[in-house]
Amino acid sequence: MTDAALFQSIIASLPEIVVVTGACILLILGQFVRKGQEHFLVSASVAIVLIAALATLLLANEVRPAYSGMFIADRFAVFFKLVFYLATILTFLLSRKYADIEGIGSSSEYYVLLLFALFGMMIMASATDLLSIYVGLELMVLCTYVLTGFMRRERRSNEAALKYVILGAVSTGIFLYGVSLVYGLTGTTQLNAMAQAVTGDPLDPGLLLAVVFIVAGLVFKVGAVPFHMWLPDVYEGAPTTITAFMSVGPKAAGFAVILRVFLNPLVAASDAWIIVAVIAVVTMALGSFVALVQDNFKRLLAYSSIAHAGFAIFGVVAGGQDGIASVMLYMLIYAFMNLGIFGAVIMMRNGDFSGEVINDYAGFARSHPGLALLMLLYLFSLAGIPPTAGFFAKFYVLVALVERGFVLLAVIAVLLSAVAAYFYIRIVMVIYMREPERAFEPALTPMVRATLAFTALGTIGIGLFPAWFLGFAQQSASGG
Amino acid sequence: MGFPLLSLIIFTPAAGAAVLMFLRSDDAARWTALVVTVLDLALSIVLLAGFDTTTHEMQFTERVPWVPALGITYALGVDGISALFVFLTALLGAVSVLASWVAIERKVKAFMASLLAMQALMLGVFLSLDLFLFYVFWEAMLIPMYLIIGVWGGEGRVYAAFKFFLYTLAGSLLFLVGVITLYFHGGETFDILALMALDLPFQVQSWLFFAFLIAFAVKVPMVPVHTWLPDAHVQAPTAGSIILAGVLLKMGAYGFLRFSLPMLPEASVYFSPLMLALSALAIVYGGLLALAQDDLKKLVAYSSISHMGFVTMGIFALNLRGLEGGILQMFNHGVTTGALFLFVGLIYERTHTRSIADYGGLMKVAPVYTVFLALFTLSSMALPGTNSFVGELLVLSGGFAANLAVGAAAVLGATLGAAYLLGMYRRVALGPPSVGARFKVRDVNAREMVAILPLAVFVLWVGLYPKPFLAIIDASVNHLLTEVHGTEGGQ
Numbered sequence: 004m005t006d007a008a009l010f011q012s013i014i015a016s017l018p019e020i021v022v023v024t025g026a027c028i029l030l031i032l033g034q035f036v037r038k039g040q041e042h043f044l045v046s047a048s049v050a051i052v053l054i055a056a057l058a059t060l061l062l063a064n065e066v067r068p069a070y071s072g073m074f075i076a077d078r079f080a081v082f083f084k085l086v087f088y089l090a091t092i093l094t095f096l097l098s099r100k101y102a103d104i105e106g107i108g109s110s111s112e113y114y115v116l117l118l119f120a121l122f123g124m125m126i127m128a129s130a131t132d133l134l135s136i137y138v139g140l141e142l143m144v145l146c147t148y149v150l151t152g153f154m155r156r157e158r159r160s161n162e163a164a165l166k167y168v169i170l171g172a173v174s175t176g177i178f179l180y181g182v183s184l185v186y187g188l189t190g191t192t193q194l195n196a197m198a199q200a201v202t203g204d205p206l207d208p209g210l211l212l213a214v215v216f217i218v219a220g221l222v223f224k225v226g227a228v229p230f231h232m233w234l235p236d237v238y239e240g241a242p243t244t245i246t247a248f249m250s251v252g253p254k255a256a257g258f259a260v261i262l263r264v265f266l267n268p269l270v271a272a273s274d275a276w277i278i279v280a281v282i283a284v285v286t287m288a289l290g291s292f293v294a295l296v297q298d299n300f301k302r303l304l305a306y307s308s309i310a311h312a313g314f315a316i317f318g319v320v321a322g323g324q325d326g327i328a329s330v331m332l333y334m335l336i337y338a339f340m341n342l343g344i345f346g347a348v349i350m351m352r353n354g355d356f357s358g359e360v361i362n363d364y365a366g367f368a369r370s371h372p373g374l375a376l377l378m379l380l381y382l383f384s385l386a387g388i389p390p391t392a393g394f395f396a397k398f399y400v401l402v403a404l405v406e407r408g409f410v411l412l413a414v415i416a417v418l419l420s421a422v423a424a425y426f427y428i429r430i431v432m433v434i435y436m437r438e439p440e441r442a443f444e445p446a447l448t449p450m451v452r453a454t455l456a457f458t459a460l461g462t463i464g465i466g467l468f469p470a471w472f473l474g475f476a477q478q479s480a481s482g483g
Numbered sequence: 484m485g486f487p488l489l490s491l492i493i494f495t496p497a498a499g500a501a502v503l504m505f506l507r508s509d510d511a512a513r514w515t516a517l518v519v520t521v522l523d524l525a526l527s528i529v530l531l532a533g534f535d536t537t538t539h540e541m542q543f544t545e546r547v548p549w550v551p552a553l554g555i556t557y558a559l560g561v562d563g564i565s566a567l568f569v570f571l572t573a574l575l576g577a578v579s580v581l582a583s584w585v586a587i588e589r590k591v592k593a594f595m596a597s598l599l600a601m602q603a604l605m606l607g608v609f610l611s612l613d614l615f616l617f618y619v620f621w622e623a624m625l626i627p628m629y630l631i632i633g634v635w636g637g638e639g640r641v642y643a644a645f646k647f648f649l650y651t652l653a654g655s656l657l658f659l660v661g662v663i664t665l666y667f668h669g670g671e672t673f674d675i676l677a678l679m680a681l682d683l684p685f686q687v688q689s690w691l692f693f694a695f696l697i698a699f700a701v702k703v704p705m706v707p708v709h710t711w712l713p714d715a716h717v718q719a720p721t722a723g724s725i726i727l728a729g730v731l732l733k734m735g736a737y738g739f740l741r742f743s744l745p746m747l748p749e750a751s752v753y754f755s756p757l758m759l760a761l762s763a764l765a766i767v768y769g770g771l772l773a774l775a776q777d778d779l780k781k782l783v784a785y786s787s788i789s790h791m792g793f794v795t796m797g798i799f800a801l802n803l804r805g806l807e808g809g810i811l812q813m814f815n816h817g818v819t820t821g822a823l824f825l826f827v828g829l830i831y832e833r834t835h836t837r838s839i840a841d842y843g844g845l846m847k848v849a850p851v852y853t854v855f856l857a858l859f860t861l862s863s864m865a866l867p868g869t870n871s872f873v874g875e876l877l878v879l880s881g882g883f884a885a886n887l888a889v890g891a892a893a894v895l896g897a898t899l900g901a902a903y904l905l906g907m908y909r910r911v912a913l914g915p916p917s918v919g920a921r922f923k924v925r926d927v928n929a930r931e932m933v934a935i936l937p938l939a940v941f942v943l944w945v946g947l948y949p950k951p952f953l954a955i956i957d958a959s960v961n962h963l964l965t966e967v968h969g970t971e972g973g974q
Binding site: 368379383389394398402405410417418420421424425428429431432436470474477 | 640659664
């Protein structure tokens with residue numbers, strides 16, 4: 004690697020470098036932060052992410068391959084990185100008060116680990132080699148393992164972390180096994196070179212197997228059936244802020260990799276879409292039906308997130324320009340509405356009030372009409388009712404499906420989303436149509452307020468004026 | 484594109500709903516809602532005054548690109564088919580506000596805001612010229628209606644609200660897939676006028692016809708997907724029932740007129756016997772069910788099913804008299820049934836019972852009330868001189884021309900209508916005054932009178948001089964018929 008190439012590579016990966024350097028500095032500075040100065044941690048973390056975002060946007064004007072084909076900074080990556088920044092910053096804002104209430108507020112590790120997870124996700128979005136994908140993936144999940152178990156004295160949190168580590172390790176092993184098969188059969192781990200190695204020949208069944216393994220490993224990260232078992236327990240046990248983060252950031256990162264791999268002709272030629280279609284249907288069905296009987300809000304949102312992953316996978320099945328763009332737009336919109344609803348759950352945690360049981364929200368509209376209206380907005384958006392953004396996200400996936408002729412899949416998708424609508428409007432019912440059982444005061448800080456306002460703005464704004472965001476997603480999809 | 488009158492009509496109530504959120508007192512909310520709906524009504528009268536009855540072309544059109552990448556436009560327009568319903572929606576909007584003046588005691592602000600939001604969305608449905616826009620309005624209506632039934636409804640409101648929501652959602656989601664399919668067949672556009680000009684293969688038409696049928700049949704509602712209606716009506720507050728019966732049910736029929744017939748003409752002709760049979764079934768079955776009810780609201784709800792059967796029968800008779808009668812009957816049903824629900828609401832506010840058995844001899848204690856009730860009851864059973872007579876006569880003559888058996892069934896349904904409506908009136912208004920002993924019933928007051936009078940005016944106006952109403956729909960219906968039959972060489 005020449006000096007010039009190295010320089011170019013450093014430029015291309017500048018946002019990543021900013022994040023990782025910032026995280027390291029914060030790790031050291033964090034040791035000097037005394038009680039009562041935790042605001043510094045939040046501001047510093049947000050500042051680091053904002054600088055990285057600025058760097059990303061400044062470098063977005065051209066495609067920059069880097070590190071000898073391991074890494075690329077293209078518009079596809081930029082789009083996902085912006086989603087990651089959004090998720091991370093909002094998580095920081097939501098964390099401040101919540102962390103105090105849970106007694107984890109003064110540890111800088113919490114923020115540092117989130118930054119490292121962000122770094123891992125950014126590598127995933129930009130990786131063009133199975134090994135760099137692996138590095139990013141592993142970095143991200145290692146951080147989330149620790150964050151899941153961050154409430155050290157809480158049994159649920161520990162249990163969730165342990166489950167997550169064990170199952171996560173298995174899935175990583177499966178993924179690596181697939182990578183090794185690919186390397187053995189094609190002699191390369193680079194996505195592009197891999198495709199060239201097999202062009203024209205009838206497909207090797209060994210390669211198909213390898214693809215199945217890789218897909219299985221990735222599907223674990225987005226929580227699709229049959230690798231979803233960890234998800235409800237982890238979502239329930241983890242600190243709610245981390246659950247919010249995981250349901251948006253790492254999930255989008257998983258989809259970034261899946262799309263990157265699926266852009267690849269090797270996979271396109273392997274009829275893997277049939278497997279993926281089955282995964283999509285089963286995932287959505289399981290998520291939707293099991294969520295019907297949940298009483299715990301976090302568990303319900305876990306199954307809802309499974310169902311949404313299923314819907315987004317339909318976009319992967321559709322493939323092509325619109326299919327990819329539809330998944331990307333879905334992830335962006337999902338980030339807004341899901342962080343919004345999690346923001347509402349997080350603010351309910353106050354004093355001895357957990358806010359995790361759906362009945363805790365009984366009569367919420369009576370005591371806090373404004374906040375109830377926001378929750379109504381997020382919930383109807385998650386259910387996919389216009390004019391919210393959630394509707395447009397689903398609509399575009401359906402357009403992509405029908406464009407490819409998968410009308411039957413589109414019908415299945417809408418029927419399952421009708422099932423899913425039931426449990427969202429059930430929460431609306433509890434909020435609006437029940438009498439309040441006890442008085443409580445949500446933990447509203449200016450930061451939480453800002454988060455809720457911003458996510459609400461995104462949820463309704465993208466719904467009413469989707470054109471710009473759609474164009475952004477379409478351009479980013481073609482830049483990949 | 485001149486003055487955006489249609490946008491103004493849609494967004495006046497929407498803006499009103501937004502303003503309501505910032506008001507403090509309940510009275511201010513009531514008056515604001517009333518002013519907004521009256522203003523909207525005035526705008527819709529301006530629309531009708533400027534409406535050109537000689538053309539079937541869309542009028543007052545507005546077009547602004549919305550999502551150009553997907554061929555989605557913010558396109559509005561009005562023609563003879565939609566004009567009357569814009570007016571009807573605005574009229575019933577004002578009536579609903581008056582009807583909930585004292586009936587709604589809790590969360591008045593939120594209720595009025597929901598009503599206004601509902602009105603904006605319903606007007607949007609009737610005015611959209613873009614399928615995507617139409618769908619957004621169509622589906623978004625679920626949110627305020629769900630709240631209106633679920634928050635301010637009766638005892639079983641939660642169940643009713645869920646049932647209403649899920650039925651309509653499931654129906655309209657299939658419609659959505661149909662819409663997207665149509666989009667790709669029509670060269671990637673959601674423009675309704677462009678899609679009307681398409682000549683789709685019969686097979687595609689048939690599939691789409693059923694996808695559309697499910698969505699529209701649930702809304703109408705046609706038997707056998709009508710079961711949400713009695714629950715929703717009985718549990719909804721009076722204003723909710725007025726809107727449901729007066730406007731929401733019209734949307735299904737409007738969907739047939741706007742989409743199924745012009746876009747899928749061959750399938751519409753092919754499946755018209757099925758549709759006629761379902762309509763006849765609804766007429767008779769709804770009538771029989773109404774005959775067996777003791778609950779006033781349920782009786783009116785089931786009579787709605789029967790009356791909407793007349794509407795769909797007129798539409799799928801696919802001839803001039805049937806279609807004109809069907810559309811006029813949609814308007815009439817909105818006025819008459821809206822009024823009947825208002826009357827049920829008025830008496831319920833006073834006595835807190837809807838059971839017919841509890842009533843009797845109201846004539847003695849509330850003469851004005853009973854006189855107007857008589858007018859609307861007679862209108863509902865289509866007595867000559869009232870609005871429904873004109874509509875039902877046209878529908879029947881169209882129905883007989885299309886199919887003798889179906890026409891006969893409709894006559895049977897009309898007879899049943901006379902039976903349950905007169906029976907209801909006799910037991911409520913006539914006979915010994917059992918009510919006076921148990922309840923203090925006062926007669927209608929000035930506010931209630933203001934809500935009732937315009938409806939009464941339209942009952943008689945359409946009944947005695949229907950020409951201006953038929954003139955509005957005439958050109959568009961003629962054009963629609965040539966579109967439907969044009970493909971098979973005219974009829």
